[in-house]
Amino acid sequence: MKALKYALVLIVVTGIRAESIVKSFQAPGPNNGYYAYGLAWDGEHLWVGEDLNGTIYEIDTSDGSVITSFPGAPQSNHGLAFDGSYLWASSDYHSDYIFKFDLSGNKIDSILNPAGDYSGGMTFDGQYLWVSMYYPNTQPNLLKVDTANGTVVTSIPSPGLQPQGLAWDGAYLWVSMDDNDGDPERVWKLDPANGDTLLSFPVPTTRPRGLAWDGQYLWLVARGPSGVSGYIYKIDPYATGNPEISLSTTFHSFGNVLVGDTAYFDLQITNTGGAALSIDSCTLSEEVFFLTESFPISIDPGSTYSMTVYFAPDGPGNFTDTLTIYHNAPLQDPQIVALSGVGVYSGPVIHIPESSHDYGTVRVGAQKRWFMEVENQGNSELIIDQLTFSTGFFFTASSLPISVQPNQSVQVDIWFYPQHSGSHIDTLLV
Known part of the structure; x- marks a missing residue:
């Protein structure tokens, strides 16, 4: 019997970072957008929910300006989703409900939040609402929900224990993950049938929150590039990368x-x-x-x-x-x-900024000092080797010679010592 040997060639392809940041701007809300969380796309504008005051903002994505706003889910809006006509916003542990709003801010309906106290994000797939369960750290934590009655149709695992934002691109589910419990801060593209990873890329900064899909690009809430702030990033997940x-x-x-x-x-x-x-x-x-x-x-x-x-x-x-x-x-x-x-200047060049000085009134027999500044505006050492007065009423106590290095200055003390009353004028030669 012949022994047959087979050579199995294994090829491993390592993916490179391929996403590109198309644009970014500061998120709305208090503290420079720090509390921005939920994110949804209505076909024309973005909607952003913040979790300090519970406000929901409509955003013009051309410049990040606020078009309108209204009170959303109390103290939360961690998840925000658009079903084609209405917005859905999840509240926190104060009220474990998901609220349905029209675009004017009127509350239409609500269902019990199947994710409990802490949902991380939401999105609509055209028929069902997907909700990520941020806490407790259990799997499966991506829940497919029937909004007619609030029941969970099915669930799949996410790549980490604490998923945040969710987005639906028409065929696949996207989820952002932060590293609060050690999960890598990445955005993942998942097969909605089983949670298998199809693609992932790192978050541009840190602390990813809401996700939204506008038909061509992903939008992500995360920290700003510097300082304590929240930013909204427009991302092409299939591009060649960003310049740095x-x-x-x-x-x-x-x-x-x-x-x-x-x-x-x-x-x-x-x-x-x-x-x-x-x-x-x-x-x-x-x-x-x-x-x-x-x-x-x-x-x-x-x-x-x-x-x-x-x-x-x-x-x-x-x-x-x-x-x-x-x-x-x-x-x-x-x-x-x-x-x-x-x-x-070339060589030593002397410059005295104050070309004259008035000591004012000085009592006869008293002494008054003035510090005369002498600058060297040249590129070689300046030597002050002599100070000459024409009267006996002025003198210096500085030791000569005095060296002044290039682009430096010294202060030379010049004293006035009147022995009798009257005006006294002198000329100092340096």
Whole structure:
């Protein structure tokens, strides 16, 4: 008998992040949208429910502005769904009901919430209402509900123990998951028949909440890109990714530069994301700092662009400015680079800001001091080796010589000591 050997080749394909943030804006409600939770799409606008005061907002997605609002489920609105004519909103443990509202805010009906005290999200599949059970941490926790009587038709497991928002795309169920009990913060596409995972991607920021599907894109409530706030993200789950911007530095000092000369440095801008990065514009407020680039600038994924920043001081002294870089990376704020430089003359250059000083009235026999500031506006050491007065009423106690480094200043004490009454005038030679 011949022994037959078979070679089994196993191919593992590792998925890459494919979703793209199309746009984002701050959610409505208190504390910069921090309490935004439930989300639903009515075919034209988004509806957002917040869980502090229980308000439901109608949102214009072109700019995130509020069109109208009304009181929803008391202190909750964790789940929000649109059935084609009416909104459904879930309340919390104060009232374990799901309420039916018309779009003017009138309460039409209610059913007992099969998820109990803590539902995470809701959506309609065209016939039934899906409700995610956020707590207790039991499976199956995605419930298909008949709104005619509130009974659970069927249930499937979610990929984690505490599911949040739900959305229906016409064939499949989408669910967002937060990491309060260790679940990965991702958005999952599920087979509604059994809960099998078909696709998933990471949440843009943290703390995902409501989900909605508008026929082409997903909408997600989650934390804002910075600070304590709530944002609404428009997501293409099948796109190639988002651009991400990274700078070689966020601060640059040009040091000492001769007045009339121009110094420069190259700022490296890298696209670490998965889609083309566009630098739309840059702003500076001081004329001594400038760019020569033409905008917009497109940077391919994984590529770096070198932007030259110039400093041309038009006089001596310290100069500062802020370079602000505006771009299309949706999860990042405009980038800031702090700039500084010093304008100097060639050689040691003395400058005394106060060319005269009046001591006022001083009692005969008393002494009064003035600190004379002496600046070095040059690029080499300044030596003060002599101070000469023409009368005996003025003198200095400072030890000579005095060294003043480039772009630095010293204070020299000049005393007035009148021995008799009257006006006293002197000229100091430095």
